[in-house]
Amino acid sequence: MLDIAAELRAWYASDRDFAVATVVAVSGSAPRGPGASLAVDDRGTALGSLSGGCVESAAHEMCLEAIASGEGGVHRFGYSDDDAFAVGLTCGGILDVLITPVRRNDPVRPVIGAVLDAAGCGSRSALGRVVCGPPEQLGRALAVHADGSYEGCLGGSAELDEAAAARVGALLAAGRTGTAELGTAGGLCGQPLTLLVESAAEPPRLLVYGAIDFAAALARIGAFLGHRVTVCDARPVFVTAARFPEADEVVVDWPHRHLAAEWEAGRLDARTAVCVLTHDAKFDIPLLTLALRLPLGYVGAMGSRRTHTERTERLRAEGLTAAALARLRSPIGLDLGGGTPEETALAIAAEFTAVRYGREGTILPLARRRGPVHRPAQPPPGRPAALVQTAAAVHGGTEVP
Known part of the structure; x- marks a missing residue:
């Protein structure tokens, strides 16, 4: 969602109803990764992109339905080779997409607005949304700021919100978008809960x-x-x-x-x-x-x-x-x-x-490498994910005496 924060902030400020389709998980080859978003307002105007055109039409319709009903959810788009006109990704990947309605009276609206405002002002903040868990908590959100404060709730206990804010804050500190796993009782206790965390951070x-x-x-x-x-x-x-x-x-x-x-x-x-x-x-x-x-x-x-x-x-x-x-x-x-x-x-x-x-x-030329073209970032084994660095021995490179 934060990849189109500037435009969404204008919609939010004008009290416009809208819905956002956000990629929450990718399997196989797909043009864009988690956090990529398509937003649609109540007039049908669209912003952003999920897949470079493969599933935009279907996501557009789902957003309009979410604006009308107030109900969102996670939808899966996979490869469709039986029917050239069916919804699917021609590159063979699978996208899980969260549809979130953001209407005037929706409880998630002020939470999303807080992150959009922070992003617009250049402040560090992150949005954590439930993308997997109990149905009544799906789409619930927290806005977490650089000082550790947060807004919103996930529909459970205060312990859950505090634990979730800590996990979201850790990804924010690294300036990363990704998922965080925890339990509905806080920590790893209770039913499993997955958050999609989008970080609004200054350029690297x-x-x-x-x-x-x-x-x-x-x-x-x-x-x-x-x-x-x-x-x-x-x-x-x-x-x-x-x-x-x-x-x-x-x-x-x-x-x-x-x-x-x-x-x-x-x-x-x-x-x-x-x-x-x-x-x-x-x-x-x-x-x-x-x-x-x-x-x-x-x-x-x-x-x-x-x-x-x-x-x-x-x-x-x-x-x-x-x-x-x-x-x-x-x-x-x-x-x-x-x-x-x-x-x-x-x-x-x-x-x-x-x-x-x-x-x-x-590193290999794409033409010589096996597997999908688009692959998620993978931190090397044995290193914290936030660092994304290896402990390889000295290798060849550009030499300047």
């Missing part, structure tokens, strides 16, 4: 340390990918807005001091990518010593294999464990074969994107 951060040509190219591609980009260097002559016009901010500071301040201010999370391009020990070692101890999504450092070996020894001397050192992506980037600043930036961005979605170590 890309912190680029080292004001060099590679940094300028990386700032451009990072901005293109939707990140909030910061370029930081301790040398004022190199780090200027004119050199990095695509960056959201340029900072003159010692890298490790800047990273510490950003972390202490609560501006970093498990989606944050840190790219260290200085390959200068007086900058790199203090910075990486801190970065590898924080629960950040990606930490990569530029340099040759010899530089990496020397850097690893220095970091080990600083007390970093083998597990922490295994998180370091160095030499930085995937081995795409290029060498220009732009090609190197593409290799780096490809790597931190792959790490975020749990694909690092399994």
Whole structure:
């Protein structure tokens, strides 16, 4: 729902009745993942998309019916090959879709409105809705904010609401959309209950340390990918807005001091990518010593294999464990074969994107890979889901002496 928050907020503010169809689960190949939404108002106007056209017409009709009846529910759309005109996904996947009526007097309306308002103001908040559980609780919602406060109720006990708010808050802290499992009595007790959690969070951060040509190219591609980009260097002559016009901010500071301040201010999370391009020990070692101890999504450092070996020894001397050192992506980037600043930036961005979605170590051309084209993100085994990072050994990548 929050992928169309700006438009829905206008509908909400104008007291318009509407219903929202939201993807809650995907099996097999499907164009869009959980959280993708199609909204329909009482005039039949539609916003958003569920599947790129496969099931939109059927979902549109279900939304209109929900507006009229006030009743929602979860519907499944699967592959339909017997009848070319039947409702289904031609790509062969299965979508579970929650239909939620949001009419003037519906109890869920102010809860959804709170999250839409927060998203519109750039505040961190999340919407948790019951997508599986007792019929009387289906569609019930909580709006959870960054400070831990919440609005709404799930139709059970206060203990259930508190437990659900904690689970929703954990996904919000990671800036993730996903599902949370708990019981109707709170915790894991009682009947099973599944929440779809949609997080409204600011764009993921890309912190680029080292004001060099590679940094300028990386700032451009990072901005293109939707990140909030910061370029930081301790040398004022190199780090200027004119050199990095695509960056959201340029900072003159010692890298490790800047990273510490950003972390202490609560501006970093498990989606944050840190790219260290200085390959200068007086900058790199203090910075990486801190970065590898924080629960950040990606930490990569530029340099040759010899530089990496020397850097690893220095970091080990600083007390970093083998597990922490295994998180370091160095030499930085995937081995795409290029060498220009732009090609190197593409290799780096490809790597931190792959790490975020749990694909690092399994990169293949789609034409050579088996299985569905669209697959949900899978955190590597042994790591918290919020981190989406592996403990792979040092691998090949773009090398810069």
